Amino acid sequence: xxxVAQTPKHLVRGEGQKAKLYCAPIKGHxxxxxxxxxxxxxxxxxxxxQNENVFDETGMPKERFSAKCxxxxxxxxxxxxxxLEDSAVYFCxxxxxxxxxxxxGTRLTVT
Amino acid sequence: KNEVEQSPQNLTAQEGEFITINCSYSVGISxxxxxxxxxxGGIVSLFMLSSGKKKHGRLxxxxxxxxxxxxxxxxASHPRDSAVxxxxxxxxxxxxxxxxxxxxxxxxxx
Numbered sequence: 001x002x003x004v005a006q007t008p009k010h011l012v013r014g015e016g017q018k019a020k021l022y023c024a025p026i027k028g029h030x031x032x033x034x035x036x037x038x039x040x041x042x043x044x045x046x047x048x049x050q051n052e053n054v055f056d057e058t059g060m061p062k063e064r065f066s067a068k069c070x071x072x073x074x075x076x077x078x079x080x081x082x083x084l085e086d087s088a089v090y091f092c093x094x095x096x097x098x099x100x101x102x103x104x105g106t107r108l109t110v111t
Numbered sequence: 112k113n114e115v116e117q118s119p120q121n122l123t124a125q126e127g128e129f130i131t132i133n134c135s136y137s138v139g140i141s142x143x144x145x146x147x148x149x150x151x152g153g154i155v156s157l158f159m160l161s162s163g164k165k166k167h168g169r170l171x172x173x174x175x176x177x178x179x180x181x182x183x184x185x186x187a188s189h190p191r192d193s194a195v196x197x198x199x200x201x202x203x204x205x206x207x208x209x210x211x212x213x214x215x216x217x218x219x220x221x
Contacts, residue, residue, distance in 0.1 A: 018142075033207075033209070035209070035211075042215040043197075043199075045210070047207055048206070056207070077215065090151075093209075095207070098141070098142050098157060098159060099159045100144070100156065100209065101156065105153070105154075110146060
């Protein structure tokens with residue numbers, strides 16, 4: 001597609017439950033990035049992929065967060081045993097060269 | 112100290128005014144992005160710069176690599192320009208990830 005798609009738009013989970021977010025990058029884009037936005041203006045890089053390979057995972061809290069980009073499937077970001085501090089908007093972005101195109105985000109609320 | 116600093120944090124102006132938002136960074140970069148985040152939360156990429164100046168409609172972005180500084184200008188501002196403007200850099204380490212500034216909240220009053 002011509003836009004980055006993210007689902008779901010909103011996700012509510014009780015503390016300790018699992019959350020799974022999906023991202024369909026723009027067709028033909030080889031890079032996918034996941035960012036977490038907390039407190040409105042604070043963005044944190046989580047992980048990036050080059051095609052289906054992890055490119056940079058230096059931002060991932062490894063104990064509970066995992067991510068995949070498999071061929072012919074949306075990319076996914078999974079949080080096991082969510083905590084209150086995981087409440088944030090999670091943005092996915094894709095790029096072909098250097099310019100990144102953002103999806104609309106998934107708002108995760110952990111209660 | 113953040114690697115990417117923006118000023119001002121908040122800016123309120125009258126419709127028609129010329130707006131300048133500044134971004135300074137402390138790392139070597141391969142590119143700098145200006146992003147716009149609407150009140151609804153969506154993020155739009157306005158510019159990607161690695162040198163010089165770019166113009167799109169009423170928006171102009173400049174970058175001075177030697178001084179590690181970029182500016183975003185809006186001419187003839189309009190209430191629909193009200194949004195958060197975010198500067199983000201790609202370091203020259205080769206990892207392509209964005210490091211974000213804390214944003215400038217712009218409000219244009221009719």
